[in-house]
Amino acid sequence: MKIAVLVKQVPSSESMLPLSSDQTWIDEGQVSFVMNPPDSFAIEEALLLREKIGEGEVVIVSMGPERVKKTIKEGLAKGADRGIHLEEEGKIETDPLSNSKSFSSVLKEENFDLILTGLQSDDTGMGQTGVLLGELLGMSTATLAMETEVQGDSIRVKRELESGWFQWVKLPLPASISIQSGLNTPRYPSLKGIMGAKRKEIKCVSSAEHRSGAQTQFMEKVFVPQTSKQTEVIEGDADTAVARIIEILKSDIKVL
Amino acid sequence: MHFSIIEKVILAGLTLASLGSFGYEVFRRVAIVNKGTGSFPFDRIPERLFRVFREVFLHEKVIRERPFPGLMHALVFWGFLVFGLVTIDHFAIGFYKPIMSESAHHAYSYIVIPFAILVIFGIVSLAYRRFITRPKALGGMSPTSGLVAVFIVVLMGTYIYGETGLSPLVWKINWWVHSVIILAFMYLIPRSKHLHLVLGPFNIFFRSFSQPDHTPVHIDLEGDEDELDAMLNDLTKLTKNQALDIFSCVECGRCTDVCPANRGGGILDPKHHFIMDLRQPLLDGKDVSVLDQINIEAGWECTTCQACTEVCPVGNHVEKSDEIRRLEVLVEGRVPQEYQKLFTNLQETGNTEGASSSPFADSFPVFTADKEYVLWLGCFARHGLDPNFNKSVENFTKILDVAGVTYGVLAEEQCSGDPANRLGDKLTYTMLREHNLEQLSETKKVVTLCPHCALNLGKEYSQYDQINYTVEHHTQVIGRLIDEGKIKVKMGESGKVTYHDPCNLSRMLDIVDEPRTAIKAASSDFQEMDESGRNTLCCGAGGALWWKKETKGRTHLVRAEQVIESGADTVVTGCNFCFGMMKQGLGPMTPEGREEVIVKDVADIVAENLVYDL
Ligand code: HEM
Ligand code: SF4
């Protein structure tokens, strides 16, 4: 079984996020980047599948500038077999479709049986790349997997639906599946894994090689939500106050 | 008294069998111990001998923790010492002729008989405790213990009976009963916890002077892979000292009795998880690679407080959470999610919180070579793990200012690595340590309010590298400034004041008096808690448990409960983690209608009562 895991590097949740001067993204200079936390569940699921089946290959695939190598290496240290780095200096956060096209151009000849992604990235939370890539490669797709079970040349997936409902679906392989966070307990890179990762191959594909066509979505403006306080002091006796409060609840806040 | 040749042959046969079996069983264990890593220490011999004198001959620890049973045991022990000569003489009679003259024997019996009675009293009390009172700490039924108690009573009985002027036949039967029991006892000793009476004194002699005492893990990522493999392989092995511990344990359960995790309702039971669980695997495997047998869940519960190690009467370094955690982290990569987050923060930003800056740290002067101290803040203060503690740091700098002591903070200070170290992530610890040592390369003196930082920057770093600076805890500096009259403190209005000794300060750094000097200068109504000094009870935050999300037990509330029960109005402590933990614990624990106990750092109570016009 050949499994690719799409992994993204995102600003850590504790990082300060100063806006860039043109306000189209953040100023990355002061940010510390980490592996997108939902993706670590996808890696773990891939490693568990490989362990269960007893053979196969897990490949970490990521896109971004040089710094994402660190995240790929983290996956390799956890036990993945090799990595593919799609180099890209431009802004990749905004455009899942062009990104998926890039991924599909590189992954096409690899013929993966399974592509796993985290449920979404913690930066922009689009949650589309895995599904789009699956479509582009002609794979079956499913989202929000809570449990996976490979059966011959198909995979059974327990999907999370709304309000506590679940659904079991059976997909023919190859398939692209996004993994719900919390379905497993991601491992920590062992010392041996870290040492071993140094010898593992990371294939680099330059932007010119994988990019085709222009971006289809752009970031207009990012801004910090403004909070404002509106205080109204209600004067008068109890009856007037109650009347006014009811009016506010009805017409302003609309909870009555 | 005449012994026939047949009797002598039988006696010789029995003695050989008993001693042979004793020797074989002891040798078997010593051979396993010898496979342990490291070597036994032979430094500071006078100190070690003095310790053996206090802890073995005076039974200091045996008695201190459990006065009545301890004293009863002391009677048995001292009795056995007195009996040494009697026993030699006893067998000499059987084989050849007595070594003591008739009159010497008679005179000595005036000493031995009272001791024999005391031994009987002692062993009956111990047996009563074990079989009738049955405290949980001693564990389940133990037939050997019963047998040994009967043996000892009969030994004493036959001795006294033998001194009462018996007819030759009765005397001889009595003599044989006494002999057979001694030989049977010898047979039993190495096969049971009674091996403690042989190994205990050696174990106490070899015990480390410093706790916690864990083999440092040297990691060189650029190094040779075979070396790394060998190092990882060694992580499952006990050291010689640790292996000796396992065979010396007398199963008394003192370690579990004092364990905060256990007292808080956790599953951790150091007597079993860190000691007894390893005994059979050692014997079965004839090897010391047994550390992977430690219960993992229990290992994560440990606060690394060293209460167990402190209290062990036979000199064991009980705590082994470091060993099991480093295996889990470095070899298995099985790390609870909240700790993975913590490690990532430490690697990415050099602090526990993943913060990119610290406005609080920026509010202090930066260290320059003309200043006396590096004021080491630590993550707790730098990143406001409890923002109330900021005031305590400022109070300390106020004291320094008044005393005219100069200080500055390091701009590039990173976490001392305590959480990574205690959680077994020795790789992250290595990164932080190397960074900090570089920052401190030109430094002479460091002072910090965090005992965890103090321990790591000092004792722990120097296990790995040469350090050229001294580390002091702020309570030491404050205590000295008071003693030297550099600051003056008046008796303040803090009501009834008590002090909570932080484990890292009292047990690990042996700083017990200085905080008290400071508190007593500022309070006339100071009272000790029941568990204080080196016998303090952990607040529950140690061993990086501060960052643990879910705990089954209520480890963190047991100490707060004691503080409330002590009736104090103010509890002073000397550790930021204890400070934060107390604040969290005291709120919900305070009964209706009572004022919440106020938590202060030593720096607070001193600064509030500083007298300026010197
Ligand atoms: C000739 C020497 C000794 C004899 C005959 C002796 C005998 C015994 C016996 C019979 C017990 C009761 C075991 C049970 O109830 O299961 C015991 C327990 C114990 N022994 Fe010894 N022992 C000797 C030396 C030592 C030494 C040198 C130490 C440590 C310094 C020591 C520490 C203890 C402790 C801590 C207990 C557990 C009882 C308690 O909880 O207080 N013993 N010993
Ligand atoms: S170090 Fe403290 S918490 Fe850990 S086992 Fe010992 S007594 Fe218990």
Ligand code: SF4
């Ligand atoms: S380790 Fe020490 S304290 Fe714990 S049961 Fe054994 S002898 Fe007692």
